[in-house]
Amino acid sequence: MFTSLVYAKTTDFSVIVDRPFDSALFDVTEDYDRTITAVGFANEYKANSYISKTYTNAFDYLASQSATYGSQMHLLKVNNDAKVLLSKSANLTKFNKAVAVVKTPSNGYFIGGYTMDGSLIVAKLDANANLLYARVFGTKNYDRMSNLVLMSDGGVLSVGFSITSRDTRDGMFETGLGNNDIYLTRFSKDGRILWSKKYGTKHDDRGIDAVEAIDGTILVITTTSYEKNRDVTIMRITENGNKMWLKHYKDQKNPEDLIVPRKIIRLRDNNFIIALSQYNSMQKEHIRFIKFDLYQNIMLDKEIFTTYPSSITDIKEFSNGKLMAVGYVKDSFNTDGLVLVLDSNLVLLNQEHYGDENYDVFKSLTILHNSQVAVAGIHTNNNSQESNMWIVKLNPDASMAQKSTNVGRFYDKLILLFKSEIESKKILIKEDLSIEFTDKNLYFGISEYKLTKKQKSFLENFSDKLLPFLYKNKEFVKTLEISGHTSSEWGMSGFSESYLNNSKLSLNRSYSVLSYIFKNESKNIQKWLTEVVKGSGYSYSKHVNFNNTEDRKKSRRVSFKIILK
Numbered sequence: 001m002f003t004s005l006v007y008a009k010t011t012d013f014s015v016i017v018d019r020p021f022d023s024a025l026f027d028v029t030e031d032y033d034r035t036i037t038a039v040g041f042a043n044e045y046k047a048n049s050y051i052s053k054t055y056t057n058a059f060d061y062l063a064s065q066s067a068t069y070g071s072q073m074h075l076l077k078v079n080n081d082a083k084v085l086l087s088k089s090a091n092l093t094k095f096n097k098a099v100a101v102v103k104t105p106s107n108g109y110f111i112g113g114y115t116m117d118g119s120l121i122v123a124k125l126d127a128n129a130n131l132l133y134a135r136v137f138g139t140k141n142y143d144r145m146s147n148l149v150l151m152s153d154g155g156v157l158s159v160g161f162s163i164t165s166r167d168t169r170d171g172m173f174e175t176g177l178g179n180n181d182i183y184l185t186r187f188s189k190d191g192r193i194l195w196s197k198k199y200g201t202k203h204d205d206r207g208i209d210a211v212e213a214i215d216g217t218i219l220v221i222t223t224t225s226y227e228k229n230r231d232v233t234i235m236r237i238t239e240n241g242n243k244m245w246l247k248h249y250k251d252q253k254n255p256e257d258l259i260v261p262r263k264i265i266r267l268r269d270n271n272f273i274i275a276l277s278q279y280n281s282m283q284k285e286h287i288r289f290i291k292f293d294l295y296q297n298i299m300l301d302k303e304i305f306t307t308y309p310s311s312i313t314d315i316k317e318f319s320n321g322k323l324m325a326v327g328y329v330k331d332s333f334n335t336d337g338l339v340l341v342l343d344s345n346l347v348l349l350n351q352e353h354y355g356d357e358n359y360d361v362f363k364s365l366t367i368l369h370n371s372q373v374a375v376a377g378i379h380t381n382n383n384s385q386e387s388n389m390w391i392v393k394l395n396p397d398a399s400m401a402q403k404s405t406n407v408g409r410f411y412d413k414l415i416l417l418f419k420s421e422i423e424s425k426k427i428l429i430k431e432d433l434s435i436e437f438t439d440k441n442l443y444f445g446i447s448e449y450k451l452t453k454k455q456k457s458f459l460e461n462f463s464d465k466l467l468p469f470l471y472k473n474k475e476f477v478k479t480l481e482i483s484g485h486t487s488s489e490w491g492m493s494g495f496s497e498s499y500l501n502n503s504k505l506s507l508n509r510s511y512s513v514l515s516y517i518f519k520n521e522s523k524n525i526q527k528w529l530t531e532v533v534k535g536s537g538y539s540y541s542k543h544v545n546f547n548n549t550e551d552r553k554k555s556r557r558v559s560f561k562i563i564l565k
Helices: 058-064 407-417 419-423 453-472 495-519 523-532
Strands: 014-017 023-030 036-045 069-078 084-089 096-103 109-115 120-125 131-137 143-150 156-163 180-187 193-199 204-212 218-226 229-237 243-249 258-266 272-279 285-292 298-304 310-317 323-330 335-342 348-354 361-367 373-380 387-394 427-429 434-437 477-484 533-537 558-564
Touching: 014 084, 036 109, 036 361, 036 373, 036 387, 069 109, 069 120, 069 387, 096 143, 109 143, 109 156, 120 143, 120 156, 131 193, 143 204, 180 218, 204 258, 218 258, 229 258, 229 272, 258 310, 272 310, 285 323, 310 335, 323 373, 335 373, 335 387, 407 419, 407 427, 407 453, 407 558, 419 427, 453 495, 453 523, 477 495, 477 523, 495 533, 495 558, 523 533
Parallel strands: 023 096, 023 361, 023 387, 069 096, 180 204, 285 310, 310 361, 335 361, 477 533
Antiparallel strands: 014 387, 023 036, 023 373, 036 069, 036 096, 069 084, 096 109, 109 120, 120 131, 143 156, 156 180, 156 204, 180 193, 204 218, 218 229, 229 243, 258 272, 272 285, 285 298, 310 323, 323 335, 323 361, 335 348, 361 373, 373 387, 427 434, 434 558, 477 558
């Protein structure tokens, strides 16, 4: 049975899979056919064949029932219409959970997870989620996987921890390692174990996440716990697993605060960001980000304080340098999925909460080809104790994306309609149905908003194609947005005055284009436009970047976007 959130609109892209027992999703990726795949676990019920037997000992009876139900890795695939295409559980002899999914060049998957009795699993699936092979590995002790990380050679790195062995005959374990130790295993793209190593101190060490640097070395984030303390440890190792350096990080301002690492990513500038949870003396959880380089230099250290306790579970970078992070926020009564949008300096731009009256958490996100975002997590229905698998699609501003069966068809028709303009590089049409002008003659001059002869000539031809097409398909069109934009170098007389001046300028640019194309249309189209057209000005908040630097000329523009019902 598939349901949607109680508060959600029927057009919201929110998929909840409500199974008979507990289930959850922990990681998500985009497939090459633009579908979305997520992995986690589902509790499966296995009915035993009925055998009449009398038990005189309660423990014998419990033993006979031990294999009747438990968790199995589960893979869920949905399309752009929010329809479930595939929902498939593993059929392994031991109960297990998946923690991560990684795409392969053949549109298949690496799935990473662990069995409930302490073994680790890396499975390779084809594009239809058929099992190609499964590697069960680990020590003789209890092991746990935290993440599975894609490497540049097409293989994967398993990150986790293992209980220390005191068996001196086991060469992997060194004297002095503590209760738990960091446990890393690297696989080739064909599933061979290249190396498997443990690291740690005499304290309790756990591997949380890792990322590959531009030079092939690997950055690993871990926790080290002792007495009442828990430190963040950053370790750099070679591609063969040899330790290069290890740095313990403590909050110097508040040394008593507990900090827990959640995620590490590599940025486009080849620096790194760690997302952490920090607990103050009152045990209130809030969010912290640390940006650092390959040589241990800390470049930014930002704390994000929200009204209620909150934490981040995943973070990704957009191509324009902005970041989106997901996690959870707890108030007095429930837990909701949390979404943050940050700029490249880790300044909070926007936040949204999603969920119902019970326990809802976002676990992972992936940025899609059209800059929308797929998020996987856990949803709990009202008055229920059982968790469900949850996938949502968000816009870059953290608002809920809408599902539409017509977006693909509209995109294909627009590409055909404006074939000559695209080939001559006058416009760019994106799959989210936004249209950008890319000809240098279509940009505005500094502080200018009145249309030039070249702009008017192009807009006549452009609107003569676009507006009749939209009017012909008006039953599908909800909004036509015409947005003005500016660069940031004009009106610099203080932040407030600069923003307001540019905001007015961007609105004037939007109005110039709107009024020009409006006057040239028929009465029928004009009347329809009054119902759907939306003019807006973004000031310089959405300027165009190139190599992390503002392209001021291209930022002085007007853009269009079609939003379907």
